[in-house]
Amino acid sequence: EAGVAQSPRYKIIEKRQSVAFWCNPISGHATLYWYQQILGQGPKLLIQFQNNGVVDDSQLPKDRFSAERLKGVDSTLKIQPAKLEDSAVYLCASSLEPRNIQYFGAGTRLSVL
Amino acid sequence: GNSVTQMEGPVTLSEEAFLTINCTYTATGYPSLFWYVQYPGEGLQLLLKATKADDKGSNKGFEATYRKETTSFHLEKGSVQVSDSAVYFCALTHGSSNTGKLIFGQGTTLQVKP
Numbered sequence: 001e002a003g004v005a006q007s008p009r010y011k012i013i014e015k016r017q018s019v020a021f022w023c024n025p026i027s028g029h030a031t032l033y034w035y036q037q038i039l040g041q042g043p044k045l046l047i048q049f050q051n052n053g054v055v056d057d058s059q060l061p062k063d064r065f066s067a068e069r070l071k072g073v074d075s076t077l078k079i080q081p082a083k084l085e086d087s088a089v090y091l092c093a094s095s096l097e098p099r100n101i102q103y104f105g106a107g108t109r110l111s112v113l
Numbered sequence: 114g115n116s117v118t119q120m121e122g123p124v125t126l127s128e129e130a131f132l133t134i135n136c137t138y139t140a141t142g143y144p145s146l147f148w149y150v151q152y153p154g155e156g157l158q159l160l161l162k163a164t165k166a167d168d169k170g171s172n173k174g175f176e177a178t179y180r181k182e183t184t185s186f187h188l189e190k191g192s193v194q195v196s197d198s199a200v201y202f203c204a205l206t207h208g209s210s211n212t213g214k215l216i217f218g219q220g221t222t223l224q225v226k227p
Contacts, residue, residue, distance in 0.1 A: 004156070031213060042117070042202050042217025043157070055212055091156065098213035099206070104149075104156035 002026065004105035006092050012111045018080035021108045025073065025094030031055075033102060034067055034077050035091040043091055049075065050098065082112045115140045117203050119218035126193055126225050134188040134221045136177075136203035144205040146170075146179050146186040147215070151200045160188075160201070193225045 005024040013019050025032050030051050035043035046065065048055040051072040069075040079086055089109050093102040120135040138144065148160040161170030166181035175190045186203060203218040
């Protein structure tokens with residue numbers, strides 16, 4: 001069974017530029033999560049989707065971050081414009097339903113210079 | 114609010130040593146508790162979980178017991194191997210309105226030397 005796929009693995013940009021990350025969850029998983037992991041900290045939830053609807057985006061900085069899951073499968077997370085403090089690993093996870101085990105992708109490491 | 118606190122790392126052990134990584138939590142209701150592991154260059158993987166008080170989760174020689182009276186979920190292994198070197202995260206999901214959102218501790222790096 002294929003796992004959660006994320007791309008790119010690494011991205012380096014300058015502050016004020018924009019960037020997008022892509023996630024393909026495990027087939028059949030209705031719930032998709034984006035987490036931000038700053039160096040030395042645990043992951044923090046940014047947004048949770050159930051199919052193509054948003055369940056929780058309370059921790060998403062909506063002035064610069066956006067995310068979508070238009071067809072209830074793939075998802076993209078965008079940052080525009082990026083700030084230095086956005087340097088982190090962005091993790092995507094999926095589960096069959098909200099209370100089931102979450103499976104994580106390898107993450108995208110973003111460096112903002 | 115809900116939170117998880119882990120012991121500071123890194124933890125450095127010799128092969129076959131006994132491992133304990135402390136984890137305590139603050140939560141309302143009845144959270145489920147998890148240990149995730151992150152090997153170098155890989156994504157987080159679920160190591161074990163416990164969903165109610167006094168439950169013991171176990172996997173690959175690792176164990177953790179859900180202690181509601183001490184709000185703890187310490188990770189233990191009797192004899193570590195070099196291949197156990199990784200970052201370990203304790204986490205919880207909120208009990209009463211469980212959307213599945215994971216709240217993580219800051220992680221503890223384990224280094225096992227031959």
